[in-house]
Amino acid sequence: MQAIIQVMDSTIAVRDPYTVEHQKRTTHIATTIAQDLGLSPANLVTLVVASRLHDLGKIAVPMEILCKPGRLTDPEFAIIKTHPQVASDILKPLNFPEGITQTIMQHHEHLDGSGYPHGLEGREIMMEAKILAVADVVEAMCSHRPYSPALGIEKAMEEITQKRGIFYDPAVVDSCLRLYQESPVVLMGEIPSVAGKPLEPLGALPERATYDLSPELQEKLVGHVWQRLFPKKPRMVMH
Numbered sequence: 001m002q003a004i005i006q007v008m009d010s011t012i013a014v015r016d017p018y019t020v021e022h023q024k025r026t027t028h029i030a031t032t033i034a035q036d037l038g039l040s041p042a043n044l045v046t047l048v049v050a051s052r053l054h055d056l057g058k059i060a061v062p063m064e065i066l067c068k069p070g071r072l073t074d075p076e077f078a079i080i081k082t083h084p085q086v087a088s089d090i091l092k093p094l095n096f097p098e099g100i101t102q103t104i105m106q107h108h109e110h111l112d113g114s115g116y117p118h119g120l121e122g123r124e125i126m127m128e129a130k131i132l133a134v135a136d137v138v139e140a141m142c143s144h145r146p147y148s149p150a151l152g153i154e155k156a157m158e159e160i161t162q163k164r165g166i167f168y169d170p171a172v173v174d175s176c177l178r179l180y181q182e183s184p185v186v187l188m189g190e191i192p193s194v195a196g197k198p199l200e201p202l203g204a205l206p207e208r209a210t211y212d213l214s215p216e217l218q219e220k221l222v223g224h225v226w227q228r229l230f231p232k233k234p235r236m237v238m239h
């Protein structure tokens with residue numbers, strides 16, 4: 001699993017290193033919320049793997065659309081909307097557990113049915129995808145890119161508050177807001193950005209119970225569950 005994620009990272013990074021960083025940071029935020037909500041270990045693993053790969057399908061989106069400053073046209077947005085399906089198609093031959101591919105497929109669905117690609121509503125959306133949706137928008141609004149400056153953590157919290165119960169699951173939003181109140185650094189995994197400024201790198205993070213799912217531990221956990229899911233393919237597990 002670790003090798004698969006590494007290969008995907010390097011493949012995406014050849015032309016779009018921002019998406020790789022986005023996926024790593026989103027995974028941190030998503031797992032922090034998931035632990036706060038008491039997600040089961042199996043669901044946590046699904047969420048970790050799905051978060052690390054959720055925007056893989058953007059590999060099929062032309063760079064002039066991905067990096068376009070300002071509003072996208074409808075045809076451009078239609079191309080963006082294909083990325084969950086593209087990711088699912090890329091991962092299909094690897095026989096990923098259904099929960100992982102479905103979480104990736106559903107990470108842009110909204111509670112009110114206004115999301116994509118299938119316009120799913122409320123209970124039709126997996127909990128892992130609901131968590132990933134919130135983590136995704138928070139990270140995206142906080143990250144600074146040359147063509148799209150960071151809006152900042154305050155704006156991100158406003159956004160999920162406004163769309164609570166409309167786009168985003170209320171329990172997930174409440175957990176994210178609570179974690180932010182307790183410690184923005186623990187939620188974000190680094191010093192949160194302020195509007196228009198890049199994220200500042202942070203050295204050693206404070207030791208906190210909610211921060212015990214380090215990237216190394218994530219990989220270990222994924223490997224362990226992979227072994228359980230696919231006991232006949234130990235070689236894929238160990239490397």
Ligand SMILES: [Fe+2]
Nearest residue numbers: 054055107108
């Ligand atoms: Fe996405």
